[in-house]
Amino acid sequence: MLHFHGSHIGLVLKTGLVTGIISLTEGIVVGRTFAALKNYQVDGNKEMIAIGVMNVVGSTTSCYVTTGAFSRSAVNHNAGAKTAVSNIIMAVTVMVTLLFLMPLFRYTPNLVLGAIIVTAVIGLIDIPAAYQIWKVDKFDFIVMLCAFFGVIFISVQEGLALAVGISIFKMVLQMTRPKTVVLGNIPGTDIFRNKHQYKEAVTIPGFLILSIQAPISFANSNYLNERILRWILDYEEEEAAKSHSNLRFVILDLAAVSAIDTNGVAFFQELRRLVLVNPVGEVVEKLQNADGTNDLLQPDNLYLTVGEAVSSLFSSMKVVSSSE
DSSP states (O other), X not given: OOOOOSTTHHHHHHHXXXXXXXXXXXXXXXXXXXXXXXXXXXXXXXHHHHHHHHHHHHHTTTOOOOOOOHHHHHHHHHTXXXXXXXXXXXXXHHHHIIIIIGGGGTXXXXXXXXXXXXXXXXXXXXXXXXXXXXXXXXXXXXXXXXXXXXXXXXXXXXXXXXXXXXXXXXXXXXXXXXXXXXXXXXXXXXXXXXXXXXXXXXXXXXXXXXXXXXXXXXXXXXXXXXXXXXXHHHHHHHHHHHHOOOOOEEEEXXXXXXXXXXXXXHXXXXXXXXXXXXXXXXXXXXXXXXXXXXXXXXXXXXXXXXXXXXXXXXXXXXXXXXXX
């Protein structure tokens, strides 16, 4: 009988949720590990459906939580298994062993069983791949080390949970601290690129050109507001002293901004000095719906390319200067 009440129902729900997340994570990670070795693709959705069905069916017969165990998968892999038939043979073998052969293994040291698993797993350690991760992304290398040592010294579940937690922290950090770069003009062209990456890119006097490379949402709108204001102050302190030119226009390249929410719209409304370049359809639509006075999307502050915006605004600056 199933009873959804009692003093332990909260513990059962919490344990089931955590166990389900860890088992799904472990199964998908193990599947991708062997997929990389054998050069095939793993569909995460199908993996979750398979693990869910196995646990639903297994729960009717008091089975343990079913997942893609790393140790057994490694032994299966090194044994040369190619298809799912190996799992059927393994299940039948385990059943026969539990029913009839357990007395023969009674005095088998755990060291022997551990040696079998270690021998199978040690072949999966790829030092060159770890060095490549270190060269590409130091944060990913830290995640890899946490997963590696967590699995060895704690357990597979805790090690994977630690690695997933650090990865989620990285994603949250990237969302709340999106990358914002200053663009400069490549001499002799109308191309604008990151000044930190392209050393030959030069600043256009009177223009601060920025590129936001992430969606704008409630998580990062305040940070972007502060960051852009800081860029403006830095420009007024540095560029004005060098070229004796005041900041006239702040141009935002929105090509990499795939989406915004209501906080993102409020972000644009607060900074009315901005000139927007190449916003995607969703961004334009939300700005139009929120812009009742048509202040944000006027023809003189909305352009398709940075080069077009600079040329048009520079011409307007000359017209104003000649009239004065």
